Amino acid sequence: MEEPRTAVTNATDQRIAVVGLGYVGLPLAIAFTEAGLRVEGVDANARRVAELAAGRSPIDDITNDRLAAALAGGLSLAEPVDAHLADADVIFVCVPTPITRSKDPDLGPVLAAGALIRDHLRGGQLIVLQSTTFPGTTSGPFREELERSGLVAGRDFDLAFAPERVNPGDPASASKGVPRLVGATTGAATRRAAALLRCINDNVIELSSPDAAELAKLLENVFRNVNIALVNQLALLCERMGLDVWEVIDAAATKPFGFMRFTPGPGVGGHCIPVDPYYLAWRAREFDFVDRFVELAGDINFAMPRHVVDLVAEALNERGKALRGARVGVLGVAFKPNVRDARNSPAADVIAGMVGRGATVVYHDPHVPTFRDAAGTTYESQPLDEVVGADAVVVVTAHRAVDMDAVYGRADLVVDTVNSSATRDVRPRQVLRLGAGWSGG
Ligand SMILES: NC(=O)c1ccc[n+]([C@@H]2O[C@H](COP(=O)([O-])OP(=O)(O)OC[C@H]3O[C@@H](n4cnc5c(N)ncnc54)[C@H](O)[C@@H]3O)[C@@H](O)[C@H]2O)c1
Numbered sequence: 001m002e003e004p005r006t007a008v009t010n011a012t013d014q015r016i017a018v019v020g021l022g023y024v025g026l027p028l029a030i031a032f033t034e035a036g037l038r039v040e041g042v043d044a045n046a047r048r049v050a051e052l053a054a055g056r057s058p059i060d061d062i063t064n065d066r067l068a069a070a071l072a073g074g075l076s077l078a079e080p081v082d083a084h085l086a087d088a089d090v091i092f093v094c095v096p097t098p099i100t101r102s103k104d105p106d107l108g109p110v111l112a113a114g115a116l117i118r119d120h121l122r123g124g125q126l127i128v129l130q131s132t133t134f135p136g137t138t139s140g141p142f143r144e145e146l147e148r149s150g151l152v153a154g155r156d157f158d159l160a161f162a163p164e165r166v167n168p169g170d171p172a173s174a175s176k177g178v179p180r181l182v183g184a185t186t187g188a189a190t191r192r193a194a195a196l197l198r199c200i201n202d203n204v205i206e207l208s209s210p211d212a213a214e215l216a217k218l219l220e221n222v223f224r225n226v227n228i229a230l231v232n233q234l235a236l237l238c239e240r241m242g243l244d245v246w247e248v249i250d251a252a253a254t255k256p257f258g259f260m261r262f263t264p265g266p267g268v269g270g271h272c273i274p275v276d277p278y279y280l281a282w283r284a285r286e287f288d289f290v291d292r293f294v295e296l297a298g299d300i301n302f303a304m305p306r307h308v309v310d311l312v313a314e315a316l317n318e319r320g321k322a323l324r325g326a327r328v329g330v331l332g333v334a335f336k337p338n339v340r341d342a343r344n345s346p347a348a349d350v351i352a353g354m355v356g357r358g359a360t361v362v363y364h365d366p367h368v369p370t371f372r373d374a375a376g377t378t379y380e381s382q383p384l385d386e387v388v389g390a391d392a393v394v395v396v397t398a399h400r401a402v403d404m405d406a407v408y409g410r411a412d413l414v415v416d417t418v419n420s421s422a423t424r425d426v427r428p429r430q431v432l433r434l435g436a437g438w439s440g441g
Contacts, residue, residue: 014037014089015087015088016092017039017090019113020042020093021048023341024166026057027059028164029041033074033397034073040083040115041077042085049079052077059168059341060429061166061168068386080116083120086120089124093130093131096271097430103298105278107137110131110142114142125155126427134218135211137210143159154185154189158185159184159418160185160190161179161214163214165179168270169339177202179203180203181213182206183206183208183214190206194206222293225298226293228301232264234264242437246419246433247429264304266418266434268301269343269347270335284298300346304346304360305346305353308346308415308434309354310387311394318413319413324358327359327360328360328392329363329388329390330351330360330363332349332365332399332402333345333399336348336373338346350372356375360389364387366399386418388407389410393415395418398418406430414431415431415434416432416433419436421439428440
């Protein structure tokens with residue numbers, strides 16, 4: 001096939017547009033700006049655009065100062081109606097890829113972004129999808145949407161998939177050293193996209209197709225989901241056996257090869273781990289293939305919040321109290337420590353589960369001022385004292401910013417789902433640890 005005309009040869013001369021300015025798109029836009037490229041950031045959420053334009057970063061990994069420097073440099077912002085996408089040489093798409101209630105992929109945002117680009121598409125552009133999705137999206141429905149313009153991928157414009165591997169809240173993962181993957185519909189497009197990504201990353205790996213890059217990203221997330229399920233299941237077994245799963249995992253992790261440390265917890269959350277594996281399971285079904293690992297890991301991980309509710313009931317029982325009528329303090333509702341991201345947090349099911357069984361719940365999270373539980377009730381973060389003074393405290397997420405010594409010093413009864421009590425002085429039968437049982441034996 002004839003390869004499309006490449007409008008610009010020098011990577012740093014290219015004008016970039018980034019569609020979707022969230023956890024993935026905003027750092028990407030800023031990285032290109034910092035590399036000296038001109039970038040237009042486009043977001044469908046007018047409030048998001050206004051917030052960014054006012055210099056307020058909505059995500060933890062980008063400071064307001066860094067955002068301000070980018071805005072003073074080459075970064076401009078626009079809502080879709082005002083965007084100048086036809087002026088861009090390269091357009092990255094970083095919109096959400098959620099699942100429906102029945103856990104099927106929802107390509108709505110990706111196709112909406114595709115339709116937006118289609119209306120501005122011109123020969124020689126490179127379009128790079130970066131949203132996590134099932135193999136076949138870039139070369140299938142996304143390409144079809146773009147080709148409604150009358151232009152043809154691989155002939156008139158370039159089309160690539162380059163997954164994002166950032167781990168929000170973990171500065172090491174944002175470093176230039178975490179390799180990037182890219183696969184496009186032609187070899188020339190792969191080389192072009194890789195050359196551009198090398199402006200912001202030292203290690204770019206070229207794959208044979210967008211589908212391979214899409215599946216590689218899903219493999220990474222399925223791997224994590226399955227291994228988290230493995231240790232969650234082991235935690236339940238250790239509770240029955242009277243063993244401490246944390247001691248067992250730490251011991252196994254001393255093996256310098258063939259083992260990778262994963263830890264149990266109250267469930268999985270965020271935009272990726274509870275969502276992405278279902279993109280693979282859904283796509284596998286189109287090939288008459290049941291991905292049993294994905295289904296099993298989902299079953300185990302999604303059952304963990306209910307188990308946490310049972311642990312709270314068990315702990316209160318120890319004090320001669322019922323969950324019904326008890327006041328329970330939840331510590332941490334973000335889906336992981338030291339971030340403000342509470343999307344799909346297991347805390348939503350833990351809180352709704354306890355309220356459903358008659359408890360009153362208060363929570364404290366220094367990073368999350370308001371939180372909606374799985375039943376749709378909205379709560380406001382309360383002072384730490386109020387949570388620590390409850391009949392029972394359940395630690396869902398242990399942020400660095402929370403004084404855990406004070407929590408264990410003052411709380412009467414704690415259910416610890418993340419082993420935050422391990423290195424602290426606790427009283428016998430003060431703490432019920434997930435996967436390990438009561439403190440003091
Ligand atoms: N958050 C992560 O840690 C992470 C890591 C790797 C990959 N990913 C993947 O990256 C993608 C984006 O995730 P995110 O966490 O950045 O999402 P996000 O919700 O933080 O940001 C997405 C942004 O896209 C905007 N948007 C939605 N539809 C749009 C449209 N049609 N046009 C323009 N803007 C639109 C939203 O307003 C929002 O600001 C997802 O596919 C996700 O799975 C996320």
